Amino acid sequence: MATTEVTPGTRRLTELTLDFLASLELERGLSRNTLEAYRSDLQQFGDYIGRHGLNPLELS
Numbered sequence: 001m002a003t004t005e006v007t008p009g010t011r012r013l014t015e016l017t018l019d020f021l022a023s024l025e026l027e028r029g030l031s032r033n034t035l036e037a038y039r040s041d042l043q044q045f046g047d048y049i050g051r052h053g054l055n056p057l058e059l060s
């Protein structure tokens with residue numbers, strides 16, 4: 001498995017992802033399976049942009 005460099009941008013993306021998932025759980029009552037699927041997808045996105053040297057907070 002490839003190692004992803006942890007940058008301030010990717011660290012911030014992780015924090016934002018966890019906040020987003022918590023809000024979905026509390027406000028929308030989404031199931032654990034749905035939240036895990038979202039988390040997995042967002043993690044894969046973060047890994048991809050990290051491998052390509054992109055800052056997730058600068059993407060639009």
